[in-house]
Amino acid sequence: MKIELVLVVVLAAFCVTLASGSVTTFKAGPFTGSVDLGISCNDTNISKPVHAEEISGESYTDYSMIICDAFIELRRYDKATVYSDTNSFVSGVTSTLLRHGADKDSVNVYSREINSKPGAVGSGYLTKYGSTEYDAGFYVSPKSYCYIYIMNNETQMVSALKTIHLTEAA
Numbered sequence: 551m552k553i554e555l556v557l558v559v560v561l562a563a564f565c566v567t568l569a570s571g572s573v574t575t576f577k578a579g580p581f582t583g584s585v586d587l588g589i590s591c592n593d594t595n596i597s598k599p600v601h602a603e604e605i606s607g608e609s610y611t612d613y614s615m616i617i618c619d620a621f622i623e624l625r626r627y628d629k630a631t632v633y634s635d636t637n638s639f640v641s642g643v644t645s646t647l648l649r650h651g652a653d654k655d656s657v658n659v660y661s662r663e664i665n666s667k668p669g670a671v672g673s674g675y676l677t678k679y680g681s682t683e684y685d686a687g688f689y690v691s692p693k694s695y696c697y698i699y700i701m702n703n704e705t706q707m708v709s710a711l712k713t714i715h716l717t718e719a720a
Contacts, residue, residue: 573713578613580719581624581690588709591618620710621699626718630692637661639670639687639695646685646697647674656682664688665696665714671707686711691718 574591575584579599596615603609608631613624643659652674659672669688676683684707686698696716700707 583716586713587706623697626694643672
């Protein structure tokens with residue numbers, strides 16, 4: 551009985567070690583985050599912030615990064631303009647997939663809580679590239695949101711959706 555208990559404890563510790571080895575942490579502007587794509591990843595490329603203005607006059611800053619095979623985009627507006635409406639992400643993910651060339655009959659989008667916030671996730675087949683694109687979007691704060699893009703790897707997207715954790719400095 552004691553040997554079995556020791557074996558269970560050792561195996562549990564080994565599994566925790568394996569799981570924690572695939573978490574990637576990052577800092578981009580006011581954002582600090584972590585994500586587990588289900589693979590060990592030391593390849594993080596964070597771009598310089600890009601400041602821009604929408605046609606409405608609202609100013610924002612984009613912080614984008616590539617973590618292994620995932621592209622993550624964070625957008626922070628100068629003023630609190632982001633609404634916590636899940637439907638806007640459903641339509642946003644849908645339009646992004648179509649804009650990227652997904653066949654409209656292949657697009658599937660679902661409301662989903664991500665990082666304990668309202669959001670959506672979807673997929674669509676890009677005939678031109680012979681690839682499936684997975685997109686997700688969610689609110690980070692009243693001033694910002696996050697989009698995640700992953701090609702051809704539903705397992706990575708599911709892992710990202712379950713594990714992404716973002717915080718934002720004031």
